[in-house]
Amino acid sequence: MPVGLAVAYKSPSQRTRIISEAWGRRSLYCARCDSPALEPSRVNAKLVDFVCPRCAAAFQLKSQSHRFSRRITDVAYHVMRRAIEESRAPHLLALQYDPLTWCVRNLILIPSFALTLSCLERRKPLALTARRSGWVGCNILLFNIPVDARIEVVSDGSPSRPATVRRQFSLLKPLEKVGYERRGWTLDVLNIVRSLHKPEFSLGDVYRRSEELQLLHPKNLHVRDKIRQQLQRLKDMGLVAFAGGGRYLLKS
Numbered sequence: 256m257p258v259g260l261a262v263a264y265k266s267p268s269q270r271t272r273i274i275s276e277a278w279g280r281r282s283l284y285c286a287r288c289d290s291p292a293l294e295p296s297r298v299n300a301k302l303v304d305f306v307c308p309r310c311a312a313a314f315q316l317k318s319q320s321h322r323f324s325r326r327i328t329d330v331a332y333h334v335m336r337r338a339i340e341e342s343r344a345p346h347l348l349a350l351q352y353d354p355l356t357w358c359v360r361n362l363i364l365i366p367s368f369a370l371t372l373s374c375l376e377r378r379k380p381l382a383l384t385a386r387r388s389g390w391v392g393c394n395i396l397l398f399n400i401p402v403d404a405r406i407e408v409v410s411d412g413s414p415s416r417p418a419t420v421r422r423q424f425s426l427l428k429p430l431e432k433v434g435y436e437r438r439g440w441t442l443d444v445l446n447i448v449r450s451l452h453k454p455e456f457s458l459g460d461v462y463r464r465s466e467e468l469q470l471l472h473p474k475n476l477h478v479r480d481k482i483r484q485q486l487q488r489l490k491d492m493g494l495v496a497f498a499g500g501g502r503y504l505l506k507s
């Protein structure tokens with residue numbers, strides 16, 4: 256990463272922003288189309304940092320020096336919630352760098368259509384003593400996003416091939432045109448199926464996790480019907496195959 260650019264900045268968060276944005280201008284590419292570069296965004300800077308010059312896909316870059324574990328701290332809760340509801344959320348790039356060498360260690364891409372209300376958490380309002388007292392931020396809950404939608408662009412310092420990143424992105428792209436509530440169900444069922452860690456599973460395996468789905472969708476009283484419907488959708492997307500007799504095969 257181009258560390259020299261930040262010598263004039265004292266605040267660690269400003270340094271991280273300047274350095275990671277400069278790195279992004281030089282190194283990021285679009286996963287949605289074949290554009291080899293992304294351009295810095297000047298519009299809606301709160302939510303969007305980069306835009307694809309070819310397909311206009313919007314990206315947000317979040318950088319930090321420690322590993323992304325279960326949550327990514329993001330913008331104001333109401334801003335992200337509305338963006339998800341109106342299908343305006345950007346694709347999220349979560350970058351982890353080594354603070355000693357300023358090398359990119361990990362970069363995960365979460366396509367915007369994998370962001371649903373199931374993975375959005377409202378944080379506590381900032382304390383009265385804080386400069387922005389009462390401000391409510393949000394967390395993106397990584398454990399509620401299926402592994403399929405956590406695309407590794409850089410893993411332990413090694414970049415993935417752009418073709419691999421684009422192929423993984425395109426597997427989920429059919430969800431792009433689906434409303435957030437419907438794709439929320441699809442992704443939640445996919446997350447459960449992946450978390451079984453079995454190449455072959457039964458309808459009963461997924462039914463046994465109905466309670467988790469009920470918690471994520473408290474208003475829906477027909478969870479089992481939804482599970483069957485979503486398995487059909489996952490089959491249409493090529494992520495699952497029917498093996499007959501209530502058995503399913505998970506495609507990698």
Ligand SMILES: [Zn+2]
Nearest residue numbers: 285288307310
């Ligand atoms: Zn593009």
